[in-house]
Amino acid sequence: MPSSSSLCRPSTRAIPATCAWSMLLGCTALFFAFACPYLTTTYSYAIAIYQGIVTIFVITNFGLATFMDPGTYPRAHEDETRDDEFHAPLYRNVDIQGMTVRMKWCGTCQLYRPPRCSHCSVCNSCIETFDHHCPWVNNCVGRRNYRFFFQFLLSLTLHMFSIFALCLVYVLMHKNDLKTASNIIWYSLSIHFSIHCAVESY
Numbered sequence: 001m002p003s004s005s006s007l008c009r010p011s012t013r014a015i016p017a018t019c020a021w022s023m024l025l026g027c028t029a030l031f032f033a034f035a036c037p038y039l040t041t042t043y044s045y046a047i048a049i050y051q052g053i054v055t056i057f058v059i060t061n062f063g064l065a066t067f068m069d070p071g072t073y074p075r076a077h078e079d080e081t082r083d084d085e086f087h088a089p090l091y092r093n094v095d096i097q098g099m100t101v102r103m104k105w106c107g108t109c110q111l112y113r114p115p116r117c118s119h120c121s122v123c124n125s126c127i128e129t130f131d132h133h134c135p136w137v138n139n140c141v142g143r144r145n146y147r148f149f150f151q152f153l154l155s156l157t158l159h160m161f162s163i164f165a166l167c168l169v170y171v172l173m174h175k176n177d178l179k180t181a182s183n184i185i186w187y188s189l190s191i192h193f194s195i196h197c198a199v200e201s202y
Helices: 012-042 046-067 146-173 181-201
Strands: 091-096 099-106 111-113 118-120 125-127 132-134 139-141
Touching (some): 012 046
Antiparallel strands (some): 099 111
């Protein structure tokens, strides 16, 4: 029986998450390397400080949502489940604090799933308070990492609008030289970063 894992096994399923990390870090690095120095010199160093704080918050929550165990239930040992799979009823009623709770048997993990626990077909594990499996973080969103996933979406939206607005200001400040290579890069960067964040938020 394969061992339980909170993260998906390495395969092509890691491609969306790899693309998300690459675009996030790549676009942010380009902004700080080229547009940010001009904006801080022209306006205020508060732009760099603000954007730096937002970036750290985005990356931190992205990392926690990606690498944290979402709440995987351990599977029963093989010796314990050798005969149970054929004799265990599909449902079992359990009294919890005076309330009857109906739990369903998971034939893969060999356990009775508590309420709001579901089996993820991608990770092949039962996840506590399962919400969904997100390909962009290559992990399930469950009880333990739901807060960080939600904070990541909020901070990513703020990061998206900030980068887009600052790149737009940079382009408008050089509207007389829109045909130069640098301005074409920043115009494309703002569009691609906005599309990337919108897709990832979805």
